Amino acid sequence: MAERKFNWLLVLPPVIFLSLGGLFWLAFQRDNPDELPSTRIGQVAPGMALTTLGDLPLADREALNAPGVKLVNFWASWCGPCRIEHPYLEELAAEGVEIIGVNYKDQPDNALGFLEELGNPYSAVGADDSGRTGIEWGLYGVPETFVVNGAGEVVLRFPGPVNETALENRIRPAMEAAE
Known part of the structure; x- marks a missing residue:
């Protein structure tokens, strides 16, 4: 009776296919696979070396450390x-x-015109002309929104525009957790 040899070439393609499928499945389990992690989560928010924007109240360290959750x-x-x-x-x-x-890196007249046209939701605002504050916060681009707790610690970094989904799934839950 002839002995049969095991043929690895028949088993190898399904094993590779299943392995790659598993890796893709794991990669897409995050909310946003393109989102880069923030090193600021759980740390005290960096300072804000900003200049005034028109006659609007200036955002500073005191505003960050004020009681309560803020964005x-x-x-x-x-x-x-x-x-x-x-x-x-x-x-x-x-x-x-x-x-x-x-x-962030904007012309003051354009920024003030933007707020005049669309409204001003900010309790305090400042201009980051050089982009230095953005670098210290780990900014990848605009818009980006950070949830900061009453102790001045970053709880969440949300890259991209805030929308209904982001509000309900990311920002509001982070605000609740930060209270």
Whole structure:
């Protein structure tokens, strides 16, 4: 009786296929697979070396350390997605959520025109002309929104425009956890 040899070539393709399928499945289990993690989560929020924007109240360390949960929103007038998220920020501000605005690498007149046209949801705002504050916060681009607790610690970094899904699934739960 002839002995049969095991043929690895028949088993190898299904094993490779199943392994790759498992890796893809794991990669897509996160909310947003493109989202880069933030090193600021759980740490005290960095300072904000900002300049005044018109006669609006200036965002500073005192605003970050004020009691209660607050949002820090990096935005610019030249940013299309910032226009998309603006009504949601207005809605949060109307609910009494404190939002600190950081105008990122923008022309002051353009930034003030943006707020005049769309409304100002910010309790305090400042201009990050050089982008240094953005670097210290680990900013990848605008818009980005951070949830900061009453102790001045970053609880959540949300990259991209705030929308209904982001509010319900990420930002509101982080705000509740930070209280």
